[in-house]
Amino acid sequence: MEATSHNKNMPAASGPAKSKPYLKTLIFGAISISAYVLLFNNEQLVTDTYTMGGWHWVFPVGTVFFFSFSHGAFASNLLSVLGLEAKKK
Amino acid sequence: MKKLLLICMFVLAILPVLTRSAIAAGGPPADILKGVITEVNAADRTVVFEKGATKERLTLALPAEMKPEEVRLHKKVLVNLDKHASAPNVIKDISIMFMDMTLSKLLALLAIGGIGGLLSGFIGSGGAFVMTPAMMSLGVPGAVAVASNMCHKFPKAMVGAYKRWKYGQADVKLGLVMAATAIIGVQIGITIQKYILKMFGGAGSNLYISAVFMFVLVFVGGYVFLDALKLAKGGGEAKVGKLALRMQKINIPPMIHFKTANVTISAWVTVPVGVLTGMLAATIAVGGFVGVPGMIYVVGVSAVVASATELIIAFVMGAWGSVQWGLSGLIDIRLSLLLLATSLIGVQLGALGTTYVKDYIIKVVMATTMLIVAVSRGVKVPGYLADLELIQPIAPSTIAVLESISFWSLLLALGSAGLIIVVAMIKGMSADRRSKSTVTGVQHG
Numbered sequence: 437m438e439a440t441s442h443n444k445n446m447p448a449a450s451g452p453a454k455s456k457p458y459l460k461t462l463i464f465g466a467i468s469i470s471a472y473v474l475l476f477n478n479e480q481l482v483t484d485t486y487t488m489g490g491w492h493w494v495f496p497v498g499t500v501f502f503f504s505f506s507h508g509a510f511a512s513n514l515l516s517v518l519g520l521e522a523k524k525k
Numbered sequence: 526m527k528k529l530l531l532i533c534m535f536v537l538a539i540l541p542v543l544t545r546s547a548i549a550a551g552g553p554p555a556d557i558l559k560g561v562i563t564e565v566n567a568a569d570r571t572v573v574f575e576k577g578a579t580k581e582r583l584t585l586a587l588p589a590e591m592k593p594e595e596v597r598l599h600k601k602v603l604v605n606l607d608k609h610a611s612a613p614n615v616i617k618d619i620s621i622m623f624m625d626m627t628l629s630k631l632l633a634l635l636a637i638g639g640i641g642g643l644l645s646g647f648i649g650s651g652g653a654f655v656m657t658p659a660m661m662s663l664g665v666p667g668a669v670a671v672a673s674n675m676c677h678k679f680p681k682a683m684v685g686a687y688k689r690w691k692y693g694q695a696d697v698k699l700g701l702v703m704a705a706t707a708i709i710g711v712q713i714g715i716t717i718q719k720y721i722l723k724m725f726g727g728a729g730s731n732l733y734i735s736a737v738f739m740f741v742l743v744f745v746g747g748y749v750f751l752d753a754l755k756l757a758k759g760g761g762e763a764k765v766g767k768l769a770l771r772m773q774k775i776n777i778p779p780m781i782h783f784k785t786a787n788v789t790i791s792a793w794v795t796v797p798v799g800v801l802t803g804m805l806a807a808t809i810a811v812g813g814f815v816g817v818p819g820m821i822y823v824v825g826v827s828a829v830v831a832s833a834t835e836l837i838i839a840f841v842m843g844a845w846g847s848v849q850w851g852l853s854g855l856i857d858i859r860l861s862l863l864l865l866a867t868s869l870i871g872v873q874l875g876a877l878g879t880t881y882v883k884d885y886i887i888k889v890v891m892a893t894t895m896l897i898v899a900v901s902r903g904v905k906v907p908g909y910l911a912d913l914e915l916i917q918p919i920a921p922s923t924i925a926v927l928e929s930i931s932f933w934s935l936l937l938a939l940g941s942a943g944l945i946i947v948v949a950m951i952k953g954m955s956a957d958r959r960s961k962s963t964v965t966g967v968q969h970g
Contacts, residue, residue, distance in 0.1 A: 472862065479859065483623050486858045487559070487601065489578050493851025496676050496858045497844075503865055504680030511870040512688075515877070522692055523880040523957055 710803020
């Protein structure tokens with residue numbers, strides 16, 4: 437299995453460079469920045485609602501889950517665009 | 526697979542029961558009132574306080590040193606009551622729950638988040654030891670700082686764990702076993718702390734925490750450092766330690782096989798390591814500093830797999846911790862999200878960095894961080910000793926200097942760890958590029 441993936445990756449090193457995920461970076465970046473702007477523009481409402489305690493814990497926990505997917509995907513694609521990828525064994 | 530499902534079900538079943546107050550660094554404080562001050566009566570030095578959840582109105586007395594005009598009305602605050610006052614409902618201190626965000630504070634949070642994320646992705650834990658005091662120095666109340674850090678830690682750990690699982694480094698089964706047992710350890714840790722607090726008071730408790738902190742960080746950090754030094758001299762190829770080999774020979778059922786870690790070991794060995802990790806998490810808030818070395822030197826896992834697996838533990842414990850803090854309504858989501866903005870980039874960079882470095886570099890970063898963090902706590906010990914009247918009182922100016930050394934050494938720990946990671950990554954990446962271009966040259970030639 438490892439040998440196969442190794443062989444698969446070999447031509448990539450010598451052949452033409454793999455296309456970089458510019459579009460994905462832009463889409464996830466736009467989603468992420470819009471979410472940040474939306475949240476910080478409604479700072480008062482957000483901080484008040486999120487700290488009401490009890491079942492309201494779903495707001496902060498749900499929000500960080502959302503950001504970890506959208507902003508996490510943006511960060512992952514951004515690193516690929518910058519050429520920072522894990523070493524292929 | 527069946528075993529894995531059973532472990533997952535065990536973890537899910539045990540978590541709600543055990544985590545009622547179980548979170549790394551202890552549960553949300555019960556003696557803090559959260560709400561809004563609606564009136565100040567300067568004449569009789571009292572305020573009318575409206576509790577956030579129940580809208581119940583209380584009349585609280587101001588302490589002697591607090592001026593009525595200093596009290597801010599209609600802002601969400603945390604009020605700490607003085608338990609030792611002669612009358613009931615006397616305020617000890619009032620802190621504004623949501624600090625005003627300025628550009629410099631925003632940039633500070635982004636910078637700390639990024640480097641903390643890098644460290645976390647690389648060594649599996651880290652950042653929490655500096656983020657909480659850093660937020661407090663920006664004016665965030667302690668409880669809110671711990672809660673907001675916890676809420677940023679678990680999604681960061683989740684993303685880091687996913688990345689390192691994709692690289693074939695994280696052992697999910699080991700992570701879940703460790704997390705489940707660590708939660709039991711948290712309960713024991715909290716019980717011990719409560720007992721010490723009851724017996725010896727606040728200063729005694731601080732001294733106990735510092736003593737544990739110093740012992741673990743100096744002893745374990747020193748051991749990891751010497752091991753890393755030996756490996757660096759010997760070409761960097763890590764072998765399973767003697768203690769771990771002995772532990773792996775213990776054949777008391779149930780024996781568990783961890784596939785990614787490539788270890789078969791008795792549960793009687795992994796359980797104490799997990800419990801100790803939890804106990805330490807409850808005592809000094811950085812369980813990873815014993816969890817990762819424990820997995821390396823006692824279970825016999827490589828540093829790469831141990832640091833990746835620690836991210837799974839951090840995710841499970843951080844997620845439940847966040848639910849607890851969320852129930853108390855103490856998470857300032859702005860802080861969590863600002864830290865996440867850069868830490869989600871940092872954690873993925875740190876994770877991919879581990880694929881370019883030798884195993885011992887992870888040990889070097891971990892040991893450096895632990896030893897510098899030990900200094901930050903060590904300089905606080907004289908103050909606690911003076912509080913307990915074990916030594917002569919110390920001048921307030923000296924205390925202030927020691928506090929500032931403590932804070933800056935935390936930043937130094939974060940900075941130096943970040944620097945080692947970046948340098949090691951750049952070296953690893955350029956070596957990889959050189960070897961690839963050599964291969965390409967040979968193929969073309």
